[in-house]
Amino acid sequence: MTRPKQSVPVKAITKQPRIMAIEFIRVVVVTFVITSHVMATGALYDSTTSGAVWMISHASRNLFVMISALVLWYTYGSRPDFSVKKFYLKRFPLIIIPYATWTIIYQLADGLKQHTVGDFLSVFWYNFINASAMYHLYFLLVTMQFYLIFPLVRLAFNKFKKYPWRILITSFVLQLGIGTLIHQSPDISWLNWWLDHPDNFILGYQFYLVGGLIVAANLESIRKWVLAHFKAVWATVITTTVVGLAWYFLQESMETTADRAADIFQPYFVVQTTALALAIFAAAFAWAKRGARGQKLVASIGQDSFGIYLGHVLVINYLIFLQPPGNDPVTALLTFIIAVPSVYLISFVSVEILRRTWFSLPLTGRKRTPLRIERQAITNI
Secondary structure, eight states: OOOOOOOOOGGGOOOOOEEHHHHHHHHHHHHHHHHHHHTTSGGGTTOHHHHHHHHHHTTHHHHHHHHHHHHHHHHHTTOTTOOHHHHHHHHHHHHHHHHHHHHHHHHHHTOOOOOSHHHHHHHHHHHHHHTOSSTTTHHHHHHHHHHHHHHHHHHHHHHHTTOHHHHHHHHHHHHHHHHHHHHHOOOOGGGHHHHTSGGGSGGGGHHHHHHHHHHHHTHHHHHHHHHHTHHHHHHHHHHHHHHHHHHHHHHHHTTOOHHHHTOTTSTHHHHHHHHHHHHHHHHHHHHHHTTOTTHHHHHHHHHHHHHHHHHHHHHHHHSGGGSOSSOSHHHHHHHHHHHHHHHHHHHHHHHHHHTTSTTHHHHHSSOOOOSSOOOOOEEOO
């Protein structure tokens, strides 16, 4: 007589192991974010030099979106116990509470210009709806939109994920069309609500969301491929970067503003971001394969990346004095050497401290870290 098979209870399902390569990628992307925003501050704003830097570092927003989709799918994509209600109840507070908190903080940091409580709340509501308290908060609006549709995306992707190339190519072509429309920004009355504020809507990032899902669903295959073609991947990213910079300087020479010449939505950015993503993935997987040196620090920064993102602009605004005067290449280099590491270090240390206080959730987007941290399984891929 054989013993009946025992099913594993839902509660016995454990967390997915942490992927160290993803933490490495977060560290790199946050570096790009801080660099992009430092270079957009003070005398460097809208200068030829800052625009050239943006052509490389500005891809960070697309990479952030891609990593967010990747992590969300890795965590929830194949879970048999997935519940829409539990997903919403867990994920939305982690984004809405810090979003509201930092909207208030940046509104106050801009100067208390509202003389009554009613005026303050009115401005807060406008900022909350439009992510206008500070220029980088659009990402939280986009994230909330993705959370909202994720249950439907999960159903659809689980059904069609066996056709990754068809999905990716279709999404790529669609992104080229979307990018062209946004970059040209024609006067179409029924689309102006979107074209005037494309940063705030998920449609402008759909390719990077789809890319993140496909990478997550085929992580091991992609790891093997980028490692096997490491030199070719990096040759490609160098080539696309050089071409991108040449295209930028060509546009600038035609009296286009630096901001527009480095527009994140122009079609070429789709190609450049894709190449850059593959190169960063290759570097991350190679680092993990070689023993993941410094993984404790990398894991800490990776886990703090959202909190660093939330608060780093406040640090930049108060450290503007570190930026040398001028907007030439030498100034940009000095700014990168001095201001970027300073902002990164102060933001990281601040988040590490805040995560051990009761203010962790509203200020870092993560629950308070206990003194004794429960170790999560780690996979060096």
